[in-house]
Amino acid sequence: MFRGKVRRHVEAIATGLKYLVKPNRITVYYPEEAIVLSERYRGMIHYDWDKCISCGLCAMICPADAMKMYRKKGEKKARPGINYQRCIFCGYCVDICPTNALSFTRVHDVAFEKLDEMLYPPEKFTSEWRSPAEERGARRLRVVFDEERGLKHVPEQ
């Protein structure tokens, strides 16, 4: 029994040494590198002004009450605006929009400096989203599944 214990101590130390010599790091050196997210990632939402028919379904189904319809004085139709403080990126609004006016972008790492900046009335809602890391020239990496290392991050071709 004693010899079994010693053998298991040695095995544990050997496993540690194996990874000391050949580490398997999965760290992504953000913001010098940034991961290109998958096709259907639920990132920040983009709103297409022309496709919207003002049905209001997105505001009705939003679980976090982040989408609200804004109606300008004198106009008949209301348009949706979003409050990113409340948005949980569940995607119900995108899924229910009958004209595909709402869509997901693949940007997730946006930072806001003031709380007011997180309110997006309809005009602001149409703006394009750019990832801050990529604007600063981050190297784009893709996630690849690998049998030996689990996840590998390879440069995007």
Added chain:
Amino acid sequence: MSSSVMEARLLEKEGDEEVYEVFIGPQHPASGHMRLIVRLEGDVIVGVDPDIGWVHRTMEKLAESKEALKAIPLLERMTIIDSQNVTIGYVRALEKLLGVEPPPRARYLRTLLSEINRIASHLYGMGLAGIFVNHSTMFMWCFGDREVWIQLAEELTGARLTHSYSVPGGVRRDLPQGFKEKALKAIRYMEKRLDEYHRIFFDNPQVRARYEGVGVLKPHEARRLGVVGPNLRASGVRYDARLLGDYGVYDELEFEIPVREEGDAMSRLLLRGDEIRQSMNIIRQVLDKIPEGPILAEKYLRLIPPKLREPALKEGRIKFPGIFANLKLPKGEAVARAEMGHGEIFYHVTSDGSKKPYRVRVVTPSFRNVILFRYLPPGHRFMDLPAIYGSLDYFPPEADR
């Protein structure tokens, strides 16, 4: 008065010089979101009082104030690491009320995500078991390997943890291209890693000395206390909510429910490893046997105009029919159970015919396992308390809802 308030209160009451209280309070490196009031006699624990409720977010009350569909992302946040299994119970209860059944392909996809989440949840639990004896390598390895499964879930649903995948009637996204190969690679990687966990953690004599024979839970005690999940199965009681046949396709697949007899902390941890292997087995079968077909029930699919429906289905997603925004629940009650990584979760939804449910009652597995904090530690030494805590895989936000 001020000086007596400032003194450390070592004695419980006069004449009780033997016993003193330690608050493993919420402000503690290893207490989680709860407080344990431990009464010690020297080094031996004589009583533990779990003080829970620090993360109470009134989820049941909030679910009453939201329309039925909107409560799915809410209830998912009870146990965000295991989000499919938490919501599937609620969705099944809604489906029973609405009288809609998901198509076969949707049931297979739900099972697939359930098992991926179960693996991620068990890895989380094993990581906690590592850090509670200060074995930081096990902690980091488990959380690093969890990334593989979270990446798989992200490719399937679009979000890493907050899937919101099931809706009444089916699921929201279909399998992407190349998913099966990625999943098989992940499975082969995980099998190698489980062997390495054994070499560095489960067979490590020091870890075995900490966990073996500690916190033994006898089968009749487990049944009497109402414990669920791997804690129950490690004591020899074969109960798993997946066998009830209420959700998923578990009756069409071949898998085992691992059961261990010893009932101590080590067997609880090893059981989680066994369950990971079984889950990988289930994932393989699901990916082999999944049938073609729609992923949302016909009753709702035909409500979507074809111009909208066909392109979306071709892309592998669905659009919600407009009725989802104000879904009226018929009057009645429905009960559903699901098996999470931590144990069995139970939903009871009562509706009075309006859009919002009248009452949503949820009993989470961690809430049922809290009682073990009271009954297992007494008689053990003080340093066994983190070992017992780590082996139970207790998740405070889920217990407090």
Added chain:
Amino acid sequence: MCMGLVSSLVRLVLSPQFFGPIVFPGLVTVLAVLLSIIWVERKIAARVQMRVGPLYILRPLGGAIQMLADGLRFFFQEFIVPETVDRVPFLLAPVVAMSFAMLPFAFVPLAPNFKPYTVPYSMPAFLGLNTVIPLTVLAMAWGSNNKFSIQGGIREAYMTIAYEAVLFISAYSMALLYHTLDFAEMVEAQKVPGILLNPISALVFFIAMIMSAGKLPFDIVEGEQEIVAGPFTEYSGIAFGLTMGIGYVQLYGFTLAFTLMYLSGWEPLVAPLYSIYPALGGILLFVKAYLLLVFIVFLRAVYGRYRLDQALRIGWRTLFPLAIVSVFLSIALGVIGVV
């Protein structure tokens, strides 16, 4: 006159009595080792654990001066002294602990004729000075007036009883083998390294060394998962830095002792460096001790923490008989006349 002052100053610094305890391997080297070994520990643990560790301070060097940044931060942090503590032990104990952790370096010889203090009993003096540190830890625990600290202090008391006797017995078994109590003469007597002559004693000293310094798997005294930081809970700012460093300084001292007794110290002497300045000739002593330090620090990535009674059981049921056996082994080898 000025030249005379400078030259006498240089002669003072280069004298063994000053150079040993203060420059190498004493105070200055101890601080350098302290700064580097914690960084090495974090990087090693990170390599094993699929991550990177500290990186961004001086990025080209891989974050090597991270601990310097941490140390500077400690100087700027507020040192909070709670109102309910017993001020004298609370404030004095870390200082006394660190001083007594640094004192033993006065007895470590560096090269054949380069001893700070020429005493015939440097080994017992070295070990004896290290035994004051658990008393200061008890003072810290008592002075903190905190239940967690008292728990930590009790654990320190138990652990001390477990490993001190074993440490001394295994060291004395080597003294019996080499027929001397002086470190320098022990190195001279090692034609074959001590670890091959008496491996049992080496193993016992190694494990007792880890127990003494409180490194995994025996970091029971500062068990974060149960008692926050044990005796060191109430310390913040620079005192926290001191208490964190005591274990490492003790460990460094012990690895030097281990190298001198078991790994034939500074042999083989680096002759060209020896001719420049005697202390530099013994550079291999430092290198071997540092490598041993790196290995002990690597064990953090492999082990968790033993329970208190399990550690005591290891000390008394496993190590104590082995220590006795090593004494008899030494006596037998001495009678045969191996050394």
